[in-house]
Amino acid sequence: MEFHVPDAKHVCFRMIPPRLAECLREIPAYLGNLSSRAERRFFPSPAEDADADELRADWKAHVEPGLHEYFGSSRDTVAADLRAMSEEDELFTLLIPENHIDAWLNVLNQMRLALAEDFELGETLGLNEPPNLSTPRGIAILQSEVFMFMQECLVRHLE
Amino acid sequence: MAAKIEELPVTKSKTETAPSWNVVVHNDPVNLMSYVTLVFRRVFGYSTERARRHMLEVHELGRSILWTGDREKAELYVQQLHGHLLLATLERAGE
Numbered sequence: 001m002e003f004h005v006p007d008a009k010h011v012c013f014r015m016i017p018p019r020l021a022e023c024l025r026e027i028p029a030y031l032g033n034l035s036s037r038a039e040r041r042f043f044p045s046p047a048e049d050a051d052a053d054e055l056r057a058d059w060k061a062h063v064e065p066g067l068h069e070y071f072g073s074s075r076d077t078v079a080a081d082l083r084a085m086s087e088e089d090e091l092f093t094l095l096i097p098e099n100h101i102d103a104w105l106n107v108l109n110q111m112r113l114a115l116a117e118d119f120e121l122g123e124t125l126g127l128n129e130p131p132n133l134s135t136p137r138g139i140a141i142l143q144s145e146v147f148m149f150m151q152e153c154l155v156r157h158l159e
Numbered sequence: 160m161a162a163k164i165e166e167l168p169v170t171k172s173k174t175e176t177a178p179s180w181n182v183v184v185h186n187d188p189v190n191l192m193s194y195v196t197l198v199f200r201r202v203f204g205y206s207t208e209r210a211r212r213h214m215l216e217v218h219e220l221g222r223s224i225l226w227t228g229d230r231e232k233a234e235l236y237v238q239q240l241h242g243h244l245l246l247a248t249l250e251r252a253g254e
Contacts, residue, residue: 042244043241044241044246044247044248045248046234046237046238046241046247046248046249047248047249047250048248048250049250055249063234063238063241066238067238067241067242070242105194106242106243106244109190109194109243109244110244112189113189113190113244116188116189121189122188122189148191151191151193151194152191152193155191155193155194155197156193158197159193159197159207
């Protein structure tokens with residue numbers, strides 16, 4: 001898979017092998033069914049103080065619905081780009097309009113955080129150890145690294 | 160004879176009386192350094208250098224105070240940071 005800037009209005013990831021394309025297509029469904037651990041990570045407490053119950057209740061009532069909506073809208077944008085992915089000679093191209101890059105950054109982050117929670121990857125990430133691909137956890141590490149590569153490409157493009 | 164010093168009532172301006180709040184960002188092993196730097200630049204309008212300094216502080220010390228000021232604005236910043244999936248909290252300044 002490689003990152004490419006075809007014109008001023010788009011960026012793209014091309015030469016995506018079929019297995020990886022499938023893994024990208026799974027993103028909306030995975031995030032549509034968050035585990036309770038991931039849900040807690042996506043909506044953290046706004047305060048550490050034990051006596052901030054009022055703030056926490058306020059946050060849940062007034063801020064979290066907006067965050068839910070924002071995360072969901074980013075997922076919808078990404079899902080639409082994924083549906084438009086094209087294929088040639090068994091390699092896929094994912095074209096991302098410039099104005100969708102923020103949604104992609106957000107969703108790739110959602111995926112990495114959800115995987116980290118679901119497979120307890122926190123301390124494993126960044127160790128550069130080859131994952132054991134015969135286990136679901138190993139596959140989750142590989143997925144997380146692919147999403148990290150995509151995030152890095154998009155961040156560098158914005159800088 | 161010692162002069163009597165009259166005690167004057169102490170008045171405080173609104174800025175002095177309203178407590179300040181810190182916006183704190185906490186370390187998270189998953190978020191990318193480059194992404195966190197980008198978020199700090201966007202949310203607070205910081206230069207790349209300043210945003211990177213805060214990112215490194217978060218990474219090395221576990222937390223960094225990104226901004227201090229009135230509560231309403233601090234809440235808005237924390238909300239924006241949560242939107243970018245960073246671990247951010249509010250705390251009273253000086254705690």
